[in-house]
Every structure is written in structure tokens, then in C-alpha cells.
Amino acid sequence: MAFLEILESIRQTVQSYLSENNLSITNFTVEPSxxxxxxxxxxxxxxxxxxxxxxxxxxxxEIVSFCSEKISKEIKQVIAHPAGHINFEIDYTRFNKSILLxxxxxxxxxxxIGSSKKIVVEHTSVNPNKALHIGHVRNIVIGDIISxxxxxxxxxxxxxxxxxxxxxxxxxxxxGFKHCGFSQDPPNNEKFDHYCGDTVYVGTTAKYNDDKNLxxxxxxxxxxxxxxxxxxxxxxxxxxxxVLAAQLKTVWKLGVTYDCLNFESQIIHSQMWEKIFSxxxxxxxxxxxxxxxxxxxxxxxxxxxxxxxxxxxNGVATYIAKDIPYAxxxxxxxxxxxxxxxxxxxxxxxxxxETTLDEIHEHDADKLIFTGDKVITVIDxxxxxxxxxVTDLMKRFTGNDSYVHLGYESVTLSSNTASNLGLETSEKSxxxxxxxxxxxxxxxxxxxxxNKIYNESKKRNDGLSESELNSIxxxxxxxxxxxxxxxxxxxxxITFDLETSLKIEGxxxxxxxxxxxxxxxxxxxxxxxxxxxxxxxxxxxxFEINLIKKIAMYDIQISDAANxxxxxxxxxxxxxxxxxxxxxxxxxxxxxxxxxxLKNSRLCLVTSFQKTLSNALSVxxxxxxxxx
RNA sequence: GGGCUCGUGGCUCAGCAUGGAUAGAGCGAUUGGUUGCGGACCAAUAGGUCAAGGGUUCGAAUCCCUUCGGGCCCGCCA
Numbered sequence: 001m002a003f004l005e006i007l008e009s010i011r012q013t014v015q016s017y018l019s020e021n022n023l024s025i026t027n028f029t030v031e032p033s034x035x036x037x038x039x040x041x042x043x044x045x046x047x048x049x050x051x052x053x054x055x056x057x058x059x060x061x062e063i064v065s066f067c068s069e070k071i072s073k074e075i076k077q078v079i080a081h082p083a084g085h086i087n088f089e090i091d092y093t094r095f096n097k098s099i100l101l102x103x104x105x106x107x108x109x110x111x112x113i114g115s116s117k118k119i120v121v122e123h124t125s126v127n128p129n130k131a132l133h134i135g136h137v138r139n140i141v142i143g144d145i146i147s148x149x150x151x152x153x154x155x156x157x158x159x160x161x162x163x164x165x166x167x168x169x170x171x172x173x174x175x176g177f178k179h180c181g182f183s184q185d186p187p188n189n190e191k192f193d194h195y196c197g198d199t200v201y202v203g204t205t206a207k208y209n210d211d212k213n214l215x216x217x218x219x220x221x222x223x224x225x226x227x228x229x230x231x232x233x234x235x236x237x238x239x240x241x242x243v244l245a246a247q248l249k250t251v252w253k254l255g256v257t258y259d260c261l262n263f264e265s266q267i268i269h270s271q272m273w274e275k276i277f278s279x280x281x282x283x284x285x286x287x288x289x290x291x292x293x294x295x296x297x298x299x300x301x302x303x304x305x306x307x308x309x310x311x312x313x314n315g316v317a318t319y320i321a322k323d324i325p326y327a328x329x330x331x332x333x334x335x336x337x338x339x340x341x342x343x344x345x346x347x348x349x350x351x352x353x354e355t356t357l358d359e360i361h362e363h364d365a366d367k368l369i370f371t372g373d374k375v376i377t378v379i380d381x382x383x384x385x386x387x388x389x390v391t392d393l394m395k396r397f398t399g400n401d402s403y404v405h406l407g408y409e410s411v412t413l414s415s416n417t418a419s420n421l422g423l424e425t426s427e428k429s430x431x432x433x434x435x436x437x438x439x440x441x442x443x444x445x446x447x448x449x450x451n452k453i454y455n456e457s458k459k460r461n462d463g464l465s466e467s468e469l470n471s472i473x474x475x476x477x478x479x480x481x482x483x484x485x486x487x488x489x490x491x492x493x494i495t496f497d498l499e500t501s502l503k504i505e506g507x508x509x510x511x512x513x514x515x516x517x518x519x520x521x522x523x524x525x526x527x528x529x530x531x532x533x534x535x536x537x538x539x540x541x542x543f544e545i546n547l548i549k550k551i552a553m554y555d556i557q558i559s560d561a562a563n564x565x566x567x568x569x570x571x572x573x574x575x576x577x578x579x580x581x582x583x584x585x586x587x588x589x590x591x592x593x594x595x596x597x598l599k600n601s602r603l604c605l606v607t608s609f610q611k612t613l614s615n616a617l618s619v620x621x622x623x624x625x626x627x628x
Numbered sequence: 629g630g631g632c633u634c635g636u637g638g639c640u641c642a643g644c645a646u647g648g649a650u651a652g653a654g655c656g657a658u659u660g661g662u663u664g665c666g667g668a669c670c671a672a673u674a675g676g677u678c679a680a681g682g683g684u685u686c687g688a689a690u691c692c693c694u695u696c697g698g699g700c701c702c703g704c705c706a
Contacts, residue, residue, distance in 0.1 A: 029646060037649065046648060049686085056648090056686095083649045127706090167706050222706095297704060304631065305702080312704040319706045384632065385701060409633085410700080428698095456668070476668095488641065491633070493699070495640090500655090504668055507641090507654040514668045522665045564645075572642070575653085586661095586670040606665095628668080 001074060001098050003032070004111065004555045007040065009072040010088060014044055017066045023048060032553060038079060038087030039549065045084045056084025092545055093537035096601075099552045100608040101532045108615055109555040113562050114155030120330050120372035121147040124251065124258075125162040125379070128240040129169040130197025132250050133439035134496050135380070135411040135432055141485040141621075142408055143378040144256040145567040148619050153562040158259045158370045162326065165240040166265045167319075169201065171221040173239055174232060175214060176204035184239075191443065193246035196239070202437040228269055237265070250442050255478055255621045257346045260370045261354040264322060269357060270337040272325035273317060277310075279334075280324075285396055286310055300389060308389060320386050327390045332371040333397050340368045374402045376565065381407040381491075406565055408490040413440060414497035429495040440496060449477035452502050453510075457628055464627070475623035476510055482622055483509035486567040507575055512617070513625055515578035515585070519610040520626045522590050523603065530603035539601050543584040547605060550580040551612045558619070567620070574616050581609050 011030045018025060028044035045060035052059060060080040067078045067086070076091035102108055123143020126136050143159070150157045164170075173196055176182045180203065186195035208215050224232035244261075267273075277298075280286045286298050289307075296313030310324075311317050328334050343354040353368065375394075379387060387405035394403035412429040413421070421438060423430065432439035454473040457464065464472075484501060488494055504510035539548065554573065561569040590606060593599035614624040 027646070031646095034649075034652095041649090043646095043648065046687090081649070085649065164706080169706075294704075306630085309704050314704075316704085318704070322706090380700095381633075382700060388632095412699090431700095460666080460668075492641075493634080500640090503655080505655085506668095508668080510668050511654095514666085518666065518669085525665060568642090572653095579653090582669060583671090585665075589664060591665050627666090 002555045003553045039090040040088040042086040060086045096536040100604050103551050103608045104611045109558045113153040116156050118372040119155040120158050120375045122160040123378035127164050127169045128243040129173050130434050131193040132442040137442050138411050138485045141482050149561050160260050161258045162262050164264045166225050170236050171218050172204050174221050176200040191246050193243045196243050198437050257350050266355050276325040276328050330375045376404045376406050378406045409493045411494045411496050414495050417498045453477050472628045475625045479509040479622040487571050512574050512578045515581045516613050516624045517628050519606050530600050534600050536601045543587050547580045547584045550577045
């Protein structure tokens with residue numbers, strides 16, 4: 001029995017008190033208490049005090065005497081605190097055994113919130129004209145961890161990456177290659193995404209100011225890209241796919257995978273826009289402006305905002321008009337025009353598909369499905385207005401909140417890091433810019449971190465092989481970058497600093513992984529596999545109890561993270577769990593315990609910790625290294 | 629100008645959804661930890677008018693309003 005079940009059983013007991021007394025309060029809380037106030041606390045006495053015209057203390061006393069009779073066996077004592085809280089104390093002599101055993105299973109905290117419902121998570125969606133920077137990494141990591149959390153709570157999750165292979169940024173690359181003399185082969189085997197972003201894209205956009213001719217070419221090219229059969233379109237496909245392939249190498253290094261790549265060019269050719277546009281018109285969600293500055297345009301209005309042009313007076317749809325059919329497709333609101341073919345097999349053996357409008361002849365007749373009953377789109381908060389329009393429209397179509405824009409704040413650079421990149425500033429932090437080539441590149445950070453961890457690990461371990469050191473460096477560097485990207489809340493700006501990103505002490509991923517390695521080492525050295533059938537009621541000192549309590553609360557955290565789409569909750573949990581273990585490790589002997597029975601019990605506890613931490617880290621996509 | 633958002637020790641952040649008991653961490657500072665499983669650690673001390681003011685409430689860091697300060701967004705660009 002883990003925490004959620006205990007909370008639920010207490011809730012029911014309190015509820016039965018309320019029912020017997022014809023009281024209708026339902027919004028009372030039953031939650032873990034602060035240290036020093038038992039294990040679990042309930043606030044129902046406060047809520048009843050007004051209705052019953054009695055003090056919270058008197059009410060809580062009554063409820064306590066009621067509960068003491070009927071409460072679950074896991075509860076040792078119920079206490080009415082003078083302040084009015086009702087506090088419950090867990091009977092650890094009973095609790096230890098069930099929780100320690102349960103926590104070692106891979107399915108620990110696999111609670112069912114999703115009931116296998118189909119859900120789509122879209123993230124990454126970086127324009128295929130440049131390399132990934134640290135801001136993109138935040139998006140990718142949030143999206144990946146959200147998808148892992150949702151899988152953990154029994155959603156059927158499909159992960160999508162939207163490839164905008166037909167926008168202006170693509171036209172810029174083509175101008176660079178065709179009209180500015182940039183070679184299609186990068187010098188010195190430079191990675192193609194870096195070359196396109198740093199050299200071709202930056203170099204080309206810099207020329208628009210001087211050369212007005214180029215600017216008009218840009219729009220010609222943009223038009224030709226949309227004509228599938230044109231040479232320009234085929235060239236654009238070749239370039240963007242090469243950039244995409246290079247970007248995916250970075251993404252896969254981060255341990256992230258997808259189910260399907262959706263290409264914007266195909267969305268345009270699929271005629272989905274035309275279908276959704278007529279649907280919008282028939283439901284009066286758009287209107288043709290007859291007068292004013294938007295005369296001749298189809299526009300969409302929303303309260304407190306300016307009207308947004310969907311279709312220009314020349315009949316050409318605007319940018320947001322691509323997002324609407326795509327959102328509708330993700331929700332299965334319009335017929336799926338796509339077929340799916342294999343793009344590649346990813347490192348974890350998972351097949352990555354891509355959309356295609358071609359006929360395909362597969363052996364299995366079942367059409368693949370990448371749409372969902374619910375959709376989560378991870379896009380940064382600068383797009384919140386456009387996403388709000390899309391969200392509102394989807395709500396009009398479905399009548400519910402099945403489309404969710406999961407926004408997050410941007411990553412900026414510290415002034416130190418900015419000056420490392422050649423920009424002196426008096427500001428505390430500064431925004432990155434792909435167009436100016438001013439950003440911290442994802443491959444570079446990973447490499448820096450990898451080297452740093454490699455050296456640290458080598459310093460601290462004798463006789464580890466090259467491959468062991470590299471594997472540790474990979475686990476810890478990827479873990480570090482993931483952890484740092486989700487530790488702050490989504491609505492906090494991350495000010496990235498190259499130097500402090502290399503820190504490995506305190507509240508960091510290495511601290512957490514280190515606690516895992518220490519636990520593993522104890523288990524290895526013991527040379528036995530602990531017996532969970534023994535009586536484990538001898539784990540009673542404060543360090544043991546603290547650790548057991550943290551282990552038991554895992555399912556609450558999973559539930560919290562899933563219900564609030566909050567990856568940070570699991571990151572904090574991993575850290576707190578590690579803190580509880582580190583303190584235990586310092587103060588409690590395992591291998592030299594006072595008796596064989598105690599040694600066995602403590603080994604069970606260490607095993608339980610180790611499995612639970614590894615379980616939680618895997619939800620964050622972070623490895624658990626045995627040594628480091 | 630309009631909209632959104634953030635403001636908690638020197639610095640970086642939890643806590644706010646669902647108001648309740650002593651506002652928690654990490655970094656930095658100061659100090660301690662040989663007999664014990666890896667010091668990427670542990671333990672202790674100092675450091676807070678929870679931006680300001682008002683309101684609701686028995687009770688506000690948490691809810692509401694106003695103000696101040698920072699950030700983002702507001703094209704027939706994508």
C-alpha cells in the first residue's frame with residue numbers, strides 16, 4: 001500500500017463521518033503533513049467550523065474519536081492538534097514491508113489516470129534551417145518528459161515533431177545556395193545544420209538590407225516551394241531533409257525519440273486547409289471584412305484582442321492558417337489524408353514514421369494512427385496569442401478542452417555567456433537570435449559537459465576503461481542538461497550560463513546519480529540478495545523512516561506531475577529522495593549493521609531506494625549509472 | 629497604448645492550483661566531520677517587512693483590487 005491508497009482510505013473514513021452526520025463538505029484535503037505534525041493531515045475541521053458554530057479543535061476531537069475506531073490498519077494513531085488539524089501517524093512496523101516490496105517492482109507507481117486513451121504530444125518543431133540551441137533543448141526535454149509521465153499513468157501516447165519545411169526561413173537557405181554563392185558542401189565536414197544556420201542563413205539574411213532585389217526573389221522562391229513539382233521545391237526538400245537529419249542526431253543524443261514526423265509541405269498539399277476553412281465558414285467562426293483596414297480579408301475575432309487575419313485580401317492564407325488544420329488533424333476532427341512510411345529505426349529500436357501523400361503498399365492492412373482524443377502542443381510562450389486562437393477554435397469544434405497549449409518561458413543568456421559569444425552588454429541577460437547567429441548551440445554544451453564529466457570521473461576512479469568513462473560521461477551530461485531544463489517551473493525564464501551549467505555539486509543531476517551509485521555499491525559489496533520476506537519492522541530510526549516515507553510518496557508525485565503536466569515535480573522528487581538517502585548513508589551503517597536481521601532489512605531498504613530512484617529518473621529520461 | 633506573465637534571504641529557485649500549524653532548498657559565507665558502504669557527501673551557524681499598499685477571511689506568501697519594477701506578445705511576415 002503506497003501513499004495514494006492510504007490517503008484515499010483516510011478520505012473515505014472522514015467522508016463516512018460526514019455522511020453519518022449529514023454534513024455536505026466535500027472539498028477537504030487529506031495530504032502529507034509538514035515535518036513534526038505526524039505523517040498525514042486533514043483540514044476538515046476548519047471547513048466545518050463555520051457551519052457547526054464550533055471551534056476547529058472541538059470538531060477535530062470528535063472526528064478523531066470516530067476515526068480511531070474505523071481507520072485503516074496502516075495508521076497507528078490519530079491526533080487532534082490544538083490548532084485544529086487532524087494528524088495521522090503511520091504504523092511503520094506494518095507499513096515497511098508492503099511498501100518496500102512494492103517499490104522494487106518496475107510497475108511501482110504505475111497509476112491509471114489515462115485509461116489507455118490516445119493522447120498526442122507534439123514538441124521540438126524546430127525550423128529545418130539551423131542547428132538546435134539551448135532554447136530548443138528546453139522545449140524538447142519538456143515534451144519528452146511529459147510524454148514519459150503520460151505513458152507512466154497509462155495514456156496511449158504518440159509523439160510528433162512538426163517539420164516546417166516550406167516557410168520563409170527555407171527560402172532564405174535557397175537564396176543563399178542559389179544566389180549568394182554558398183557551397184552545398186560544408187567546409188571541414190561541419191555538421192550540416194550548423195553550416196546552414198551559422199553560415200548560410202546568417203550570411204543570407206544579412207544581405208537583404210543592401211540588396212532589395214534579393215528580397216523580391218525571396219517571395220518568388222517561397223511561392224515556388226509550395227509547387228510540389230518545381231525544381232525549387234525539390235531542392236528545398238533535399239536541403240531541409242539534410243538539416244533535419246543533422247538535428248535528429250542531436251535530439252537522439254539527448255535520449256529523445258518520436259513516433260512520427262509531420263511535414264508542413266504535405267499539410268499544404270493535402271488540402272486540409274480548404275476543408276477546415278469551409279468548416280470555419282459554415283460555423284461562422286470567421287468573417288469576411290467589408291470595410292476598414294482589413295477590407296477583403298477573412299478574419300477571426302477574439303475578446304480583448306485585435307482581429308487576426310486568416311486569409312489576405314489576395315486570397316493567400318497566413319501563417320496561422322497552417323496551424324489550424326494541423327491542430328484539427330491531431331484531434332482527428334478532419335479525415336486523415338496521410339499515409340505513413342518508415343523514416344528510420346531509432347536507437348531504442350522504436351520505429352520513426354513520416355507522413356506521405358503517396359500510396360504505399362504495406363503488408364499490414366491496418367492504417368497507422370497518430371491522432372489523439374487529447375493533444376498537448378509544447379510551444380514557448382511567445383506564441384501564446386496564436387495558440388490561444390487555435391485552442392479556442394478547437395474548443396468550438398469539440399466542445400471540450402482536448403487541445404492544450406503547454407507553454408513555457410524562454411531561455412536567455414547570462415551577460416557573461418553573451419560576452420563569451422562576443423556581445424558585450426550591460427543587461428543581466430539577453431535573448432538569443434538564430435537570425436544573428438547569436439545562441440548557445442546544443443551540441444557544444446553537450447560536448448563541454450561530456451568532457452567535464454569524463455575528467456571528473458577519471459580523477460575519482462582508478463582503472464575505469466575508456467568506454468566506461470565515456471558511458472558515464474554520456475549518462476551524466478545528458479542527465480544534467482535534462483535536469484537543469486526542467487528544474488525551474490515552466491513559467492520561469494532560464495538564464496543560461498556556460499560556466500554554472502558545468503556545476504556538479506548541490507541540487508544537480510550528478511548529486512542524484514551519485515546517490516544511486518552509492519546505493520548500488522553497497523548492494524554489490526553485500527554479495528547477497530536481501531530477503532524481503534523477513535520482518536522489516538526493525539527499520540525505525542529517523543533516517544530509515546524518512547527514507548521509507550519518501551519512497552512511499554512516489555505515486556503522489558506521479559499523480560501530481562501528470563494531472564498538472566509538470567515535469568518539475570518529478571525532478572524535485574528525485575532530489576528529495578536522494579537527500580533522504582544521502583543522510584541515511586551518512587548516519588546508518590548497512591554492511592556493518594548491529595545484527596544480521598538489521599543488515600538484511602537495511603539492504604532491503606537500500607534496494608527499494610535504488611529501484612525507486614531509477615524508476616523516477618527513467619521518467620525524466622535520465623540514466624542511473626552504477627559507477628561514476 | 630492594449631494583452632499576457634514574473635517579483636520569496638547576497639544569488640538561483642520550491643511552496644501558491646485546493647488559504648491553516650514553525651516560509652523550505654541549493655549556491656555563496658562562516659565552522660565542524662580520521663576509527664564506518666565512494667567527500668560529486670554529511671552536519672551546524674548566520675542570512676527573509678514573501679515588491680508596496682489596500683481588501684476578503686477567525687486566519688493570506690497563497691484569493692481579489694490598485695500601484696511599482698522586470699520580461700514577452702500585439703504585420704494582409706513566418
